[in-house]
Amino acid sequence: MTFSTLDRDYTSENTHTEYSIISGNFHNYFHIETSLLHSEYPHQQGGALVLLRALDREASSSHQLVVLASDHGCPPLSSTSIIAIEVLDVNDNPPTFSSRQYNAHVKESTPVGSHITVVSADDHDTGSHAEIIYGIISGNEKEHFYLEERTGVLYLVKPLDYEEIITFTLTVQAADEEEKHVSFAVVRISVLDDNDHTPQFMSSTLTCVAPENLPTFSIVCSVHALDFDAGPYGEVTYSILSPCLVTHGIHLYQDLFVIDPITGDIRTEQMLDYESVTKYCLVVQARDRGGTTASLEVWVEVEGIDEFEPIFTQDQYFFSLPEKGQGQQLIGKVEASDADDGIDGVVLYSLRTPSSLFSVNKTNGNIYWLRTPFLTSSQLTQEDTLEVTITAHSPKPSSKSTSCSVFVNVSLPSEGHHRTAFAHSFSISLVVSFLVFLLLVCTLIVLILKHKQKNPRRSYEEKTLSPPDDDPRLTGAASKLKAGQQTVEYRDVTGPAGAMPAEWLNLMSVMEKDIIHLYRHSNSSGLCSVDGETAEDKEIQRINEQPYRKDSDSVLSDR
Structure with a gap:
């Protein structure tokens, strides 16, 4: 801007004017320049206010200057x-956030619209230049x-989920x-977890198996619950x-077990005994x-261990064979007991080595005699005693076992032995007699x-010419008959038992009479005629009868 003064003096000294700013120019924004004015006053001067540097409305929106005009x-x-x-304002300033970063904490249960x-x-601008528009540039992809x-x-326009x-981060x-001018800031929103999930076990019950005699403070089993909350919740x-509310057959745990509050490991404070308690029940809580x-x-199911060996009621058993019976025969029974419970307390019986003479019932211990064809009665004597070893064990393959000895007297009684010998002798005599008869x-x-x-x-002529004693046919027949009788006598006069039985003697007597009768009938049929028997026939008959009678008398005398 320019300005001037009016001085009514006429001299040049009195009209020469100088201008200066004496107040209000604190930041030296302004300066006054003096110059001559082309007016009716030749020496009149004017001043021009000059801006030395740009003004800042935001620093000072107005200035008030005091200008001094003086002459010489x-x-x-x-x-x-x-x-x-x-x-005057121009749009020369960008918007400025009050903070470069904003932080907010919001619960995940905060309702929508909050x-x-x-x-x-x-x-710092004014007017329309000072109006600001806000917006989210990034970090709100899920809206x-x-x-x-x-x-x-x-x-908040959408529910949060911790x-x-x-x-x-917005x-x-x-x-x-x-x-024309923009600025940016960061808004960090932390979602706070709500306890909107409860702990969950995978099932309502859990079964653990622990062997008995487990050392104290050993881990029996572990429990684990899931909580889908994150963070502290x-x-x-x-x-x-x-303990469980089940009392039938279930033993209360009575502080037998402790649980690690962090890991959920369940441990025993005492040793478990299967023979005392087989099962425990307890309730575990997760919070x-x-x-x-x-x-x-x-x-908690206690698993039994084979601690004890079976014990037989006797170390040795003595049995005898029955006097009568056919096939498989019960000769005795062994019995053992096991102090273990459960399957380890079940006792089974078996032969230590297989036998063709004996068998044992694996459940009740009955011992049976097997009637084998390779062992006859003649092979058994009063001194025959057989030994067999019986083993008692439980059904498990690696179970403990024990054995006992069983002695069986397989000899026959004396009366039975004599009966057997007599029957054997009679059978041999009967076979020999049948062969002799043939x-x-x-x-x-x-x-x-x-x-x-x-x-x-x-034949008739030879009989008349020759003496009766020299008849070869009669002599031959008599000699053959005697030889046959001698054969019968030598062969059968003694039996296998050393004495001839009465039945055998009676049989021989009947056979002799039958032979004589047949021989007589043969002679009479060959020499007879319509006239009947002759004196020669009677003589021959007398000669033939005489040896048989003699032999028969000798045999009867021997009897």
């Missing part, structure tokens, strides 16, 4: 004037939040209306509440930080055939 007269005269300057936080920015563009209020996302922008601790709980029924019958048939082949007339 003596004394110099002066006057002052005030210049008021108002600085106010989360407010972001704010300031623009959980909404930022009010005029107020900068951040709202187990899905625990932290959101980048927000503040821009003027022309979007997802931490679970374990405790044993009480999270929020106080919600879940329970589990734990069954021999005699064959001999008789041969004699009859030979006698029929001779001429009856020639």
Whole structure:
């Protein structure tokens, strides 16, 4: 701007004017330059206010300068004037956030539409240049939040889930209306976990098997519960509440077990004994930080161990064979007991080595005699005693076992032995007698055939010419008959037992009479005629009868 003064003096000294700023130019924004004015006053000068550097409305929106005008007269005269300057705004400033980072904590159970936080920015410009528009640039891909563009209020528009996302990082922008100037800030939203999940066991019951005699403080089994909460609410601790409410056949645990509150390992404080208690039941509870709980029924089954060997009632057993019976016969029984319980206490019996003479019932211990064809009664004597070893064990392959000896007297009684010997002798005698009888019958048939082949007339002449004692046919027949009798006598006069039985003697007597009768009939039929018997026939009959009678008398005398 320019300005000037009016001085009514006429001389040059009194009209020469100089200008200066005496007040209001604190930051030296302004300067006054003096120059001559082309006016009716030749020496009149004017001043120009010069801006030395740019003004900042945001620093000072107005300036008030006091300008002094003075001449060169003596004394110099002066006057002052005030210049008021108002600085106009231009859009030269970007919006500025009050904070470069905003932090907010929100529970995952916060309802939709809730106010989360407010972001704010300031623009030092005025008027329309100072209007700011807000927006979310990044971090809101799942559209959980909404930022009010005029107020900068951040709202929740979608439910949060701590187990899905625990932290959101949003980048927000503040821009003027022309979007000539922008600025950015970060909004970090932390989701707080709610205890919206309870602990869960995989099943309502758990069965553990622990061998008896397990050392104290050994781990029996472990329990584990799941809590889908993250953070503190997802931490679970374990405790044993009480025994189960089942009392039939189930023993109360009575502080036998302890549980690690962190790992869930269940340990024993005492040794377990299968023979005392076979099963325990207890209730385990899982609790999270929020106080919600879940329970589990734990069954601890004690597994028996084969601790004891079977014990027989006797170390040795003595039995005898029955006097009568056929096939398989029960001769005795062994018995053993086992102090173990369960399957380890079951006793089974077996032969240590297989036997063809004996068998044993594996469940009740009965011992049987097997009637084998390779062992006859003649092989058994009063001194025959057999030994067999019986083993008692449980059904498990690796179970403990014990053995006992069984002695069996297999000799026959004395009366039975004599009966057997007599029956054996009688059977041999009967076979020999039958063979002798066949021999005699064959001999008789041969004699009859030979006698029929001779001429009856020639025989008659030879009989009349020759003396009766020299008749070869009679002599031969008599000699053959005697030989046959001697054979019978020598062969059968003694039996296998050393004495001839009465039945055998009676049989021989009958056979002799039958042979004599047949021989007589043969002679009479070959020499007879219609006239009847002759004196010669009677003589021959007398000669033939005499040896038989003699022999028969000798045999009877021997009897």
